[in-house]
Amino acid sequence: MEMSSKLLEKAVAEISQLPGIGKRTALRLALHLLKQPPEQSQHLAEALKKMREEIKFCNQCHNISDNDVCELCANPLRDKTIICVVEDVRDVMAIENTGLFKGQYHVLGGKISPIDGVGPSQLTISSLVAKVKAGDVKELIFALSSTMEGDTTNFYIYKQIKDCNVVTSAIARGIAVGDELEFADEVTLGRSIIQRVPFENSFKNN
């Protein structure tokens, strides 16, 4: 699209590099910023720059952090003997939002996926295995997405730590709370029957 301003053109080109944002949306966003007070663009620009330059990854769990060790790992009230293994930072946030997990996390940074060119070495698997082999971990909870890549990653890790003295578990799969049976897919429904829990336990939220 022919634009009457190179400054606008440059801004639109940069915005449209973001995933899921095309040229048209980028233009809409740029024109919106031009209508707002200059402070909004300044604050946005500074927040993006500062975030990218200063953000760190926790050297223990690889979660995003403002310090070398993240708040979750630094918290003395959290149980260091239970580690929940997740793919990415968003999974940590999702589980934290439930308020029901008081252990620690380990962020893999993805899952093994040869098609996408992601092998074990690109993930933080070796640091997880080292943690388990050090002997302080009692339980490892696998909370990866239940796809072929997720299962592959779970097994890859499992094989390396199965001789260690550690309990391994996986988060429960089944019908979502509030969902109706008739609309559930058969794999999920099947699993939720096979992996049924004692009725007295089925109310428990803690």
Next chain:
Amino acid sequence: MEMSSKLLEKAVAEISQLPGIGKRTALRLALHLLKQPPEQSQHLAEALKKMREEIKFCNQCHNISDNDVCELCANPLRDKTIICVVEDVRDVMAIENTGLFKGQYHVLGGKISPIDGVGPSQLTISSLVAKVKAGDVKELIFALSSTMEGDTTNFYIYKQIKDCNVVTSAIARGIAVGDELEFADEVTLGRSIIQRVPFENSFKNN
């Protein structure tokens, strides 16, 4: 959402102030930037800041511009006696993309809409009327969107210049080229019958 980094939280808060971008999308964009080389975030931040600080509005047509007078107004090859009146910068780009208009533009900056709190004084109407009254304009083409607000704005301007020696026209409304009649709405179809053109003219692209 609970985040482990204040830097990330701040960036997400700023991104989600953009229209049509919620917290979840903002988080996705921020995490994407964290995975890219730092230069991408830097360039994006700089382009936004520079655009907002340095962009100007053409003092003749009110189009977005890098200089006091935009490229279109400064172009000696364009006909200064025909002015196309549009709502906003995007409309200029859309008409320029057709390559079929060689006159000048006048960007109103919106349309009269009491519900949205936009009155004539917030638009660049007085500068348009002054241009017409100065006497060099032969034709004014109204190219606002055909809504109640667009029509109101057209009439408001028309009333102020109707005694001047200027031809006024409005862009043609009708069935889009390539569209089938049966799917057209009746108002558009009706107009395209009332405002029919001589057959010999109906092929013309120039």
